[in-house]
Amino acid sequence: MNRSVLLPKHAVDGVENKEASADSLQVEELVGKASQVIAPLWPLGAFVASHPWEGMEHLTFEEVADRFRGSRDINLYPSMTMFREALRKGELNPAYLEERFRKWLNEQPSVIPKEEVERLCRGLLWNEEVPREVVNSLEMKHLTARMKDGKTQPDRFLFRWVRTKSAILEAQGEARWTRALDRHMIKWCKLFLDESQAMWGMPFREQGFYNAWRKLARYDPSLSRAQRKRLHHVPANAEDALKQALLNLGVPATEMERYLEEHLIALPGWAGMLLWRSRKSGQGHRLLTEYLAIRLSLEWAMIAPRLPLAEAGEGEDDTALFPCLAAWVHWGGWTPERWLSLPPGERHIRLAFACRFGRAIRPRLWLEAWEDTQEERLLRNISSPPKHSSAQKAAVQLIFCIDVRSEPFRRHLEREGPFETFGCAGFFGLPIRTLLPDGHVHASCPAIVEPRHEVRERLSPADSRKYLRRKSAKLSVSHVFKKMKQGLVTSMLLPEMSGPWLGLYMLVRNGAPDRVISAIHRWRKRFARKPETSLTLDHDGSISEPNLPLGFSLDEKVNYVSQLLKNMGLTSAFSPLVVVCGHESATTNNPYASALDCGACGGAAGELNARVFAELCNLEEVRSALVGKGIVIPRDTVFIAAEHITTVNELRWIYVPELSAAAQDAFAMLRDRLRTVTRKVNLEQLAKLPGAGGIGGDPVAEANRLAEDWSEIRPEWGLARNYAFVIGRRQLTAHCDLEGRVFLHSYDWREDPEGTSLANIVAGPVTVAQWINLQYYASTVAPHVYGSGNKATQTVTAGIGVMQGNGSDLLAGLPWQSVMASDREWFHSPLRLLVVIEAPRQYIARLLEENPHFRRKVNNGWLRLVSIDPEKGKWEKWGPSPGGYLEITFYRKDLI
Template sequence: MNTLLAKTLILEKEPDYLDLDINELVKSASKVIAPLGPINTFAARNPWMGLEGQPFELVARRLKDTCDVHIYPNDSMFQSARNRGEINQDFLEMGLQHWLDLQSLELPRGVGERFCRAALMQDKPSSNLLAVPELKSLARKLRRFKSQITEKHSVQTYSQCLEQLAGERVAHDLNRHIIKWCKLFLDESQAVWSMPNREEGFYHAWRGLVQHDPALSHQIRKQLNNLPKEADHALKEALLALEIPYSEIQDYLEAHLLALPGWAGMMLWRSQQSTQENSLLTEYLAVRISMEWALIKPYLPLPEQRMDKILLEPLIAAWAQWGNLPINAWSQLSSIEVKARLTLAYRFDKILRNRIWLEAWEKTYEDQLMKMITSKQLTAADHIKSALAQFVFCIDVRSEPFRRKLEKAGPFETFGTAGFFGLPIKTNELGSKHSHNSLPVMFKPQFKVKESSTEFELKQYQQRQQAVNSLSCTFKTMKHNLLSSLLLPEISGPWLSLQTLARSFVPRSAGYTFRKIRDTWLNKPSTELLLDHVHTSETELPVGFSEEEKVHYARQALKMMGLTDHFAPLVVICGHGSHSTNNPYASALDCGACGGASSGFNARVLAALCNLPMVRQTLEIEGISIPKDTVFAAAEHITTLDQLRWLYVPELSDAAQKAFNRIQATLPKVSDEANAERISQLPNLGSDYKNPKAEAQRFAEDWSEVRPEWGLARNAAFIIGERRLTQECNLGGRAFLHNYNWQKDKNGALLANIITGPVTVAQWINLQYYASTVAPYYYGSGNKATQTVTAGIGVMQGNASDLLAGLPWQSVMQSDQEIYHVPMRLLVVVQAPREYVERLLDHDLALHQKVQNGWIRLASIDPEGHWESWS
C-alpha cells in the first residue's frame, strides 16, 4: 500500500485525524516523563510527577506493559527486609484481607484466602511445571476464557513489537540513532565542532544532516530526505504512514517518550526554559517516529501488531502450586468455577502481591515511628529552657543526627525549615558572570542578590580568577587541537603525574594542599551583599529588595521556622552543602531545596536581613520582638564532613560573643560524634574508624571514592511539628524535620505552605531515591565506575545509552546484592488537631490526590498525642 493511499483510507475511516492538534497531544503525552536538567545543577525530580492523578499500582502496570520496567521492590528486597524484622506479618495479613474484602469472586472465601496467602509467602511456580505437556493442553482447552478475564493493556511502539515478534533489532537501532543525534544537538562543552544549524531547532538541524548519515542505507536516507519541512507536519505524516489509530496516538507518543526517558526529559526541560525552544519535544518525537517509520517500512504490515498479553499456563500452574488444584482436577470444575479461579490468579498477580508487601513494609515503619514518638516526646514544660544559641537547619535528613548531637552538647536549641529559607533568589557570587537559581526548581526566582567588594579588590580578584580560568581554557583548547595535542603531554605530563600520584596515595593531604594553593592564589576579599533594591530593565530580575520586601521575607522565614519569640543571644542560620572530589553527582549531595547548590548563600542573606534595624523595628510593631543583643549569623553544614563552617559573623553583642565562644568550644566534639555515627554506616574495606574526622576527610578528598557520603539515602518520613515531639528520638537520619506550631497557625496557612513547598521537594527526593533503587538502570544511573559524562550535560552507561536521570547504585546500594536505601513512599506526619488535617485535604486537592492514589502517606498526631493514619 503506498503512502498516499494509506493516508486517504485512514482519513476516511477516522476523520478526527483532520482536526489533530499534535502539539496538544505531545503536551499531554509528556506527563509520562519528568523534565531533566543538566547534571551540574542536579535537582531531585519525581519521575512520575505527571502521573499522580493515577493510582501508583496502575502506573506500575502501565510501565511494566509498555517498557518492562518494575517500580515495586523485588522479592529479594522484601525478603531481606522481612529477615531484618522490618515487615510485620500482621500487616501482610491485613493487606490481604482488605484486598479480598473489595473483590467479588465466585469462590468460597476460604479457598481464595488460602490461594492468595500461599502466593504471598511462596516462590513462583517452577519453570518445570510450566513445561508439562498436560498443562499446555489444558491451556488450549481453556483459551475461550481469555476474553473474560483480560483487561486493556498499554500500547507499545511498532519497533518494540517487531523486535519481540520477529527478533529484528529495530527498536535497538532506533534508540542508537536517536541517542547519536541528541548528543550532537544538546552538547554544551565536549564537541570541538558543534552541530550545524542548531539555532534552527532539533528537527531542522537533523533533517539537514540525516541524508548524509553513512550509518543509514541509501533507501532510508532517500525516504527521510522527502520529509516535510515542519516538525509537526512530519510527526503527523509519520503517524499516518504507520496507521496509528486516532484513539491510540497519545498512548503511542507516550510509549516513544518512555523508550528513552532521559533524552526525552532533557528535551522537555529545554522546551520549558525558553520560548524559542518550546516545541523541542514535538521536534524530538518528529525525528524519532519519522526514523521509526523509515526503519520498519520494509516489515509493514506487522504480522501481529498487538501481542497477546495473557498466557493461561502461569495461571493454571499457580493453582497447582498455591491452590492445591492438580491439572487433572480442572475437568471436574464448572465453567463458573474455572472462570473464578483464572480470574483470581490473574488479578492476584505479581504486581498486586508486591503492592501488599510494600504497604506492609511501610505500615511497619509507621508503627515503629509512632511508638517511638508517642513514648518519648517531651512535655511543653520539659522543653522550655533558656537557650544560649539557636540554630536553624535545613529539613534535610542529614541535619537530624547533627542537630541531635548539638542539642545534647550544650544549651542549644535547633529549628528545621526549608533550606532556601523562603528566599526566591538568584545568586551572583563575587567576580562571577554567571548566576544560579537558589530555590526549588518548581519555583522561579524573583530577585537577584550579588556579592560586592571595593572596586580595587574586585578588579584584583577578577584578574586572578581570569588567570586561573585562562589556564584551564588553554589546556582544553590545546587538547582539542590536532597539532597542539601532540605537544600537550610533554608540557602537562610532570604536573599531572605529580597530581595523580598525590591524589591517589595521599588524597586527604593532597586535596587540602591543592585547595589551599588555589584559595591563597585567588585570595577572595571580604564581601558584602547588595540587599538594597537597584533599578534594572524590565527584562531582568531586580537586584536586591525594597524596604517592604526585606521585612516580608524576614517575617515569612521566621514564621515558617517557628522562631517568633524567646530569641537567644545568637541565632545561627545554617545552610548546607557537600564536598567531594571527581564526582559528577556532587550537586546531588548539595541542598535539594536550592537547585543542586549549597544553601549557604541563602543563609547569609536571611541573617543579614534579620540584622537590619529597619526590619527589626517593623517586626516589633507587628509583634515579633527581637532583643537588641540578639545577633543573627550564618554558617554552612558540610554534610560530607559534618562540620559547621562560618560564612557571616557580624559584630557581636557581649551575650552573643559568649554564645559564639561556647559554640566554638563545642563544635569539634559535635562534629566528631556526628562523623562517628555517619561514617560507621559507610562500607569501607579495611578501616577501623579510629579517627572519624580523618576518615571523613579522606572520603571527601579521594578522587577514586564512589561513595563520599550516603546523601539522603534511607529517607522515609517528613515530620511537621514542634521540636519537642522528636527531640528525645534517634530517628537515624531518616526524617525531614520541619518546625510547626499549630497554635500559631489558626487559619492553616503555614501548614499549607509547608505542604506545597518543603513537603513537595522532599517527596521528589524520596521518589527519586525510591526509583533509583527499584529500577536502577532505567530511573537510576547504574554503576558510577562505568559511567560516561556526555555532552557536558549528564551521564550515560558507555557511549550509546539513555541519558541517565537518577542516582547511581552507589548512592542506594550497600553492595551488589544488598540495598541501603529503603524504597518506601514518604510518610508525612503532622502535629495538629484533626480538623487541621481535614481542612488541609479539603483545600489542597493535589495532596488529597497523592494520598488517595498512593504516592505519599499521611498521618497526624493530635494535641493529646493520639496518632491517626490517613493513608
Template sequence: MNTTLAKTLHWEKQPDTLDFNLNDLVKSASSVIAPLGPITTFAARNPWVGLEGQTFEKTARWLKETCDVDIYPNDSVFQSARNRGQIHQEFLEKGIQQWLNSQSLELPHEEAERFCRTALLQTQPSSSVLEAPEIKSMARKLNRFTSQMTEKHSVKTYSQRLEQQGRGKAAHELNRHMIKWCKLFLNESQAVWSMPSREGGFYQAWQKLVRLDPALSRKIRKQLSELPEEADAALMEVLLELEIPFSEIQDYFEAHFLALPGWGGMMLWRSQQSMEESSLLYDYLAVRICLEWALVKPSLPLPEKRKDKVHLEPLIAVWAEWGNLPIDAWSQLSSTEIKARLTLAYRFDKILRNRIWLEAWEKTYEDQLKKMITSQQPAGAAENVKPALAQFVFCIDVRSELFRRKLETAGDFETFGTAGFFGLPIETCELGSNHTHNSLPVMFKPQYRVKEFSPDSKSYQQRHQAASSLGDTFKTMKHNLVSSMVLPEISGPWLSLQTLARSFVPRSAGRTFSKLYETWLHKPSTDLSLDHTDTLETDLPIGFSAKEKVHYVRQALKMMGLTDHFAPLVVICGHGSHSTNNPYSSALDCGACGGASSGFNARVLAALCNLPNVRKSLEKEGIMIPKDTVFAAAEHITTLDELRWLYVPELSEEAKESFLRVQAALPKVSEKANVERIVHLPNLGTHFKNPKAEAQRLSDDWSEVRPEWGLARNAAFIIGERRLTQDCNLGGRVFLNNYNWQKDKNGAILANIISGPATVAQWINLQYYASTVAPHYYGSGNKTTQTVTAGLGVMQGNASDLLTGLPWQSVMKSDKEAYHEPLRLLVVIQAPRDYVKRMLDHDHAFHQKVKNGWIRLASIDPEGHWESWS
C-alpha cells in the same frame, strides 16, 4: 498516499484542528517522563510526577505492560527486610484481609485466605512445571473460562513490535540513532564543532544533516531528505503513512518517550526553560518518528495487533503449589468453582502481592516511628520556655537530624528545621563569577537576583578570571587536533605529580591544593546587594525593596516557628557537600536549592534579619527581636559533619559569649556525628582510628565512589514542634520541619509546608526509591563505568540513554544488598484533626497523592493520639 487515517481524523476537512490536536497530544504524552536538568545542577525529580492522577498500583501495571519495568521492590529486597524484622506478619495479614474484603469471589473465605497467605511467601512456579503436559492439557479443557480475563493490550512503537516478532533490531537501531543526534544537538560544553543550523531547532538541524549520515543506507537517506522542512508537517505526513488510529496516537507518543526517558526528559526540561526552545519536545518526537518510519517502511504494513489472552497454565500451577489443588481435581469442580479459583489466582498476581508486601513494610515502619515518638513525648507535656544560649536553623534535610541531635546535647542550644532555601526566591551571583544560579526549588522561578560584591574585588576578579582562563585554555587545547598532540608534553609533569599525590595521599593532597588555591585567590570580604537597584542587565530586579525585606524575613521566621524567645545568637545554617572527581557532587548539595549549597541563602537571610528597619517593622506586627540578638550564617558540610562560618557580623556582648560557647562545642559535636555516620559506609565498619580524618579522606579521594550516603534511607517527613522528636534517635531518616499549629489559625503555614518542602521531600524520596527498585531504567548504573556526556549528564558507555537517577553507589551497600529502603514517604503532621482535614480539602493535589498511594499521611493531635490517613 493512504488516506484512511486522514478520514478517521477528518484531517482533510479540518487541517487547523490537526496541528492543535498534535501539539496537545505531545504535551499530554510527555507526562509519562519527568524533566531532566543538567547534572551540574542536579535536582531530585519524581520520575512519575505526571502520573499521580492514577494509583501507584495502576502505574506499576502500566509500566510493566508498556516497557517491562517493575517499580515495586523485588523478592530479595522484601525477604531481606523481613529477615531484619522490618515487615511484621500482622500487617501482611491485614493486607490480605482488606483485599479479600474488597473482592466478590464465590469461594469460601478460609480457602481464599489460605491461598493468598501461601502465595505471599512463595515464588512463581518454575518453567518446567508450567511446561508439564498435564497442565497444558487441563488449560485446553478450561480455555472457555478466559473470556472474562483478557489481557489489556499495551501500545508499542512500530520498531518495538517488529523486535517482538523477531524481525530484526529496529528498536535498538532507532535508539542508537536518536542518542547520536541528541548528543550532537545538545552538546554545548564539550564539542569542538557545534552542530550546524542549531538555531533553526532540532528537527531542521537534523533534517539538513541526516541526508549525509553514512550510518544510514542511501535509500533511507533519500526518503528522509524528501520530508517537509517543518517538524509539524513532517510528523503529520509520517503518521498518515504509518496509519495509526487516532485513539492510539497519544499511547504511541508515550511509548516513544518511554523508550529513552533520559534524552526525552532533557528535551522536555529544555523546552520549559525558554520560549526559543519551546518546540524542542515536538521536534524530538518528529525526528524520532520520522526515523522509525524510514527504518520500518520495508516491513509495512505490520500484522494486525491481537489481544493477548490469559494463559491458564500459571493459574493452574499456582493452585497446585499454593492451594493444594491437584491438577486432576479441576475436573471434579463445578463451573462456578473453577471460575472463582481461576479469578482469584488471576487477580492475586505478582504486582498485587508486591503491593501488599510494600504496604506491610511501610506500616511496620510507621508503627515503629509511632511507638518511638509517643513513648518519648507524653501527651500535654509543657513546653520548655527556658531561653537558649544559641539557636540554629537547619535545612529539613535528613542529614541535619543527626547533627542537630548531637548539637542539642552539647549545650543550651535549640535547633529548628525549615526549607533550605529559607523562602528566598533568588538567583545568586557570587563574586568573580559571571554565572548565576537559581537558588530555590526547581518547581519555582526566581524573582530577585542577589550579587556578592566587594570594593576590593578588582584584583580578586583578575586572579579568578586567570584561573578560569587557564582551565578554558587547557580544555580548548585538549579538543584541538594539533595542540592535543603537544599538550601531554606541557602538562605531563604537573598532572603526574597531582595524580600521584591524589592517589597515595588524597587527604593531604586535597587539603594542600585547596589551601594553595584559596591563598592565591585571596578572596576579600564581601557584601550583598540586598537593596533594590534598577538595572537593565537582567530581567530580574537586583535586591529587595523595604517592604520586600520585611515580607521575606517575616515569612521565614514564621515558617521556621521562631517568632519569640530569641537567643542572643541565631545561626542560619545552609548546607552543602564536598567531594572530588564526582559528577554527582551537586546531588549531595541542598535539594531545596536546585543542586547547590544553601549557604548563600543563609547569609542573605541572616543579613536581612540584622537590618534595624526590618526589625522595627516586625515589632509593629508583634515579632520582637531583642536588640542584643544577632543573626549569623554558617554552612553544614555534610561530608565532614562540620559547621563552617560564612557570615559573622559584629556581635553584642551576649552574642559574643554564645559564639564562644558554640565554637568550643562544635569540634566535639562534629566528632560525635562523624562516629555515628561513618560506620554505615561499607568497607569501613569500626576499623578506623580517627573518624574526622577518615571523613576528610573520603571527601578528597578522587577514586572514592561513595563520599557519603547522601539522603539514602529517607523515609518520613515530620511537621511539628522539635520537642516531639527531640529525645528520639531517628537514624538520619527523617525530614524535620518545625511547625506550631497554635500559631497557624488559618492553616496558611501548613499549606505552604505541604506545597513546598513536603513536595521537595517527596521528589527526593521517589528519586531514591526509583533508583533502588529499577536501577537499570530510573537509576544511572555503576559510577566507575559512567561517561559524562555533553556536559549534561551521564551515560553507560558511549551510546546509552541519558541516565536520569542516582548511581548504584548511592543506594546499594553491595552488589546484592540495598542500603536505601524503598518506602514511599510518610508525612506526619502534629496538629488537630480538623487542621489536617482542612488542608486536604484545600490541597487537591496533595489529597490525590495520598489517595493514590504516592505518599502516606499520618497525624498526631494535641493529646498525642496518632491517626493514619492512608
C-alpha cells in the same frame, strides 16, 4: 504471552474511536498528554532530585505500576528479595502483612469462592514462584499441552497494550529496529544538546532541533540510500511531520497518545532533558514535539517497506500464564481433570486473577506492610518519654535546612549545650536568583519556584581585580587543557607534554593520599578564599536582564522574614545569637555533586541564601516593622550565617557582623562545643559506610580524607534511607534518634490560626522532599531505568548528563553507590514518603480541602499522611474512604 497492561477505565476516556486525518490531529495537546509519562531532567550543573512520575499523579500508584509493568516490563515495586531482606532485618513486621492481606481479602467480590481465593493467595503471598518441580512435572506438561490445543488465551480479553511498529517487527523476529532507532536518537540528541563539550558544534542548531536534523539527516551515512530518500521529503514543520508520520505508520486515533508515550519512555532521560530545556525557555512542549517528529519520521523511513504491519501472533505465546495455572494446581488444590472441566470463561477469570495477584497485589501488600512497620516505629519513637529534660534557656538558636543530613548534627548539637535548633527549607523562603562576582548566575530556590528577585554579591574594585585574576587563571588553565585535548594536532602533543607530570601526580596522590589530600585541601582553601563582599539587598528601581528587580523593597524584606519566622514558630524568646545555616556537600570526582548540595537552592550551596536572610534580620528598619506583625527581636540579638558542610559535618562561618556582648559569649561557647559535635556526628556517619568496621584514629580526619579522595566513590550516603517528613515543634522529636532518615520542619500550629503556614510548607518543602524520596525509591527498585549504574563507569556527555558507555540513554537517576551497600545488599529502603503533621484535626481537614494537589497525592498513594492532635494526643492516619477522607486511629494495640 504478549506483555500487556490492565488500564483503568478513565485512562482512555476522551479519545474518540475513529481514524484521524492530518488536519484533525491536535499535535500540541497530544504531545502534552503523552509527556506525563516522563519527568524533566536537570543538567548536571544544577541537578536536583525529580519525581519520575510527576505527571501521572492523577492515577493511583498501583495503576501507574500496572501500566509500566505491562508496557515496558518495569517493576515499580521492590522485589521479593528486598522484602525478604527487610523481613530478615526486622524492618517489616509480618503481623502487618497479615493484617493487610486480611483487609484485601475481605474487600474482594465473590466471583471466586473466598476459601479458594485465600488458599491460592496465601501460597502466592509468601512464594515468588511455584516450585520448579511442579511447573516441570509431567502432569503440568500434559495440562499445558491440552490448554494450548484448546486455544486458551485469557489475557487477550482482559488487557490492552499499545506497541510501536518497530517493537512489533522485533517481536515477529525481524532485526532490532527499536535499538537502531534509539541509537539514532541518542546521536542527534547529543549533538543538539551539547554545551560546548564537542569541538565542532551541530550545524544549523540555532534553527531548532527538527530543522537542524532535517537538513543534516539526508547526509547521514548510517542510513541507507532509500531511507535518506524518504526523509528528503518530510515536511518542513515539526508538527506536520509528526502528523504525517503517525498517519504513515497507520497508528489509529485511539492509540496515538499511547504510541507517543511508548516512544518517550524508550529514552526517558534524553526526552526528559528536552522537556526541561523546553520549559526553561518558555516553549512548553516544543522540543518534545520536535523530538517525536524526528523519532517517528525515522521509524517510518526505516520500516516503510514492511508497512502495513499485521499484528500477527498477538497473544499466541501464553507460556508466561502457565505458572499461574501451576499456582492453582499447587496451592489452589485443583487437579488437571477438575480444571479442564471448568467452562473457558471461569478458567480465564481464575488465571487472570492469579496473574494479577502475583504481579500487582502481592508486592503492594508487602510494600504497605513494610511502610506500616516503619510508621509504627517512628510514632512509637516520637511518643516515648524524653530521657533528658532541658528547661534552661537556649544561648544559641540555629536554623538548619530540613535536609535529613541535618538531623544527626542537630541532635548532637542540642545534647552538647544550651542550644535550640529549627528546621526550614534551605532557601529560607527567599525566591532569588544570585549573581556572584565571577559572573556565575543560578536560581537559588526550589525547582518548583520561580525567582522573583536578583541578589548580587559584589567586591570592592581592588579586591575584585585580585579575586577575578585568580579565578581567571584557574579557568584559563582548565580551558587551555580542554582545547588541547580536542585539537587535531595538540591532542597528539598533549600526552607527551603533560604525561610525565600528571603520571607523577597520580603516583604521589595514590601512594601518599593523606599528605597530598591535606596539601590540596590547604591550597584550595587559600586559593578559593573570597574577600569581603556586599549584597544588593535594597531595591533602587533597577531591573536585571531577565526582568527581575535587584534587591527587595522594605515591605518585601519584612514579609519574607516574618513569613519564615512564623512558619518555624520562632516569633519570641530569641537567643542572643541566631545562626542561619545553609548547607553544601564537598566531594571529588563526582558528576552528581550538585545532587548532594541543597535541593531547595536549585542544586547549589545554600550559603548565599543564609547570608541574605541573616542580613535582612539584622536590619533596623526590618526589626521595627516586624513589631507590627507581633515579632519583637531584642536589640542584643544578632543573626549570623554559616554553612553546614554535610560531608564532614562542620560549620563554616560566612557572615559574622559585630556581635553584642551576650552574642560574643554565646558564639565562643558554640565554637568550643562544635569540635565535639563534629567528631561525634562523623563517627556516627562513618560507621554506616561499607567495610567501616571499627573506625580507628580521628573520625574528622577520616571524613576529610574521604571527601578529597578521588578514588572514593561513596564519600557520603547523601539522602539515602529517607522515608519521613515531620512538621511540628522540635520538642516533638528532640529526644529521638531518627538516624538521619527524617526531614524535620519546625511548625507551631498556635502561630498559624488560618493554616497559611502549614499550606506553604506542604506546597513547597513537602513537595521537594517527595521528589527526593521518589527519586531514591525509583533508583532502587528500577535502577536499569531510573538509576545511572556504576559511578565508576559513567561517562559525562555533552556537558549535561551521564551515560554508560557512549550510546546509552541520558541517565536520569542516582548511581547504585547512592542506594546500595554492595552488589547484593541494598542500603536505601524504598518506602513512599510518610508526612507527619502536629496540628489539630481541623487543620488537616482544611488543608486537604483547600489543596487538591496534596489531597490527590494522599488519595492516590504517592505519599502517606499521619497527624498528631496536640490537644488530644491522638495519632490519626488519613486515607481515602467512600465518603472522602476518614480519620482512623493509627496503632493497633496488640502490636504496641
